[in-house]
Amino acid sequence: MRNFDFIRNEAGLKTLWEYCNEAEINQTGDPAKSALYGRMALEWIVQAIYYLKGFEKPEHASLFELVTNEQFTNYINSDDLLRRLHYIRKAGNNAAHGMKITGREAFFSLLNLYEFVGSVLIQIGAIESFPRFRKELIPKKPEVHIAPTSDELPDAETIKAEYPHQNSEPLVTSSTPFSTCIGAGDKALISEAETRRLFIDQMLREAGWDISETRHAIVAGKACIETEVSGMPTPSGKGYADYVLFGDDGKPLAVVEAKKASRSEDDGRQQAELYAQSLERTYGVKPVIYFTNGFTVKVIDQLGYPARTIMSFHSKADLQLLHQRQTRKAIQDFAVNKDIAGREYQIKAVKAVLRATEQAASPLAYCHGDGYGKDARGYCHC
Secondary structure (H helix, E strand, C coil), rough: HHHHHCCCCCCCCCCHHEEEEEHHCCCCCCCHHHHHHHHHHHHCCCCCCHHHHHHCCCCCCHHHHHHHCHHHHHHCCCCCHHHHHHHHHHHHHHHHHHCCCCCCHHHHHHHHHHHHHHHHHHCCCCCEEEEECHHHHCCCCCCCCCCCCCCCCHHHHHHHHHHHCCCCCCCCCCCCCCCCEEEHHHHHEHHHHHHHHHHHHHHHHHCCCCCCCCCCCCCCCCCCEEEEEECCCCCCCCCEEEEEEEEEEEECEEEEECCCCCHHHHHHHHHHHHHHHHHHHHCCCCCCCEEECCEEEEEECCCCCEEEECHHHCCCCHHHHHHHHHCCCCCCCCCCCCCCCCCHHHHHHHHHHHHHHHHHHHHHHHCCCCCCCEEECCCCCC
């Protein structure tokens, strides 16, 4: 017996079951293979939704294009399910590109696949309900069997014939939201904190970061977890930053503070700023500040701009460039080489360009409609 057996004998779902089953039975023994089959199962069911709903599907569209299409996202109608979907997709992509997939990442991808598949199949009328995921059903050792090798996608006519009475309304998930955990109650399969970290880890790896799995360790060139920070306003004077991203020279490029998904990402801002200040006192550099609830990420780049929401973390190279800009000096010398431009109008033009360049490079050059962006004279440069 396996977790996905609730679809094993459902009409038209044999290929989907095979992919899901492979993701499950390989989770322990071959996490990368598990993630790959999870992505194959996801692509199958996404294609099935397009066929059933009659959504226009561009020829040769990638999975990313399909799942970010407005018609599709409106039908899913759930931020939770979309987050699950993208985790499965990214984990499968990473596995396909030879990146290491850990057992816990494969397990999280499997849980997300289970919830996504079950929720969609209820909506299309294939099943009425599905049981709670049981971790003990996952085999502890790889099983000897013939794995499916085809990348067969659902047949449009078969799917429509099997499920003609599927719900036309947007999907409403029956899932436990990420703001609590996957698997509610005393038997939670993954804690809320672990869920948050899995999402952050994936985003960091996407940005090219290698994550040190040793807590409190400082490793040059890596994203380090639970890094000890001194000089904090605590009884011990110490604190532990969720992540510190170190440059190859061993100096901190950025600090990441994560708060509960049920809280705004802004709740971590003050804590992140305190960590950054302490790290600056220790290392003499200003780390870029990230604060997140695991899903939404905001950044303070230490260049004078206000905090803003970003889609992903910066790469090491991008962070190093931000640090170079922190130390960029203002243009002081407005002298003009008169051997090149000696006429009065030329001198005025050169100086005007230099002043404009200096103003444009300043954080005050950006007006946000609230007075921010005006210089000391009250002029707006936007």
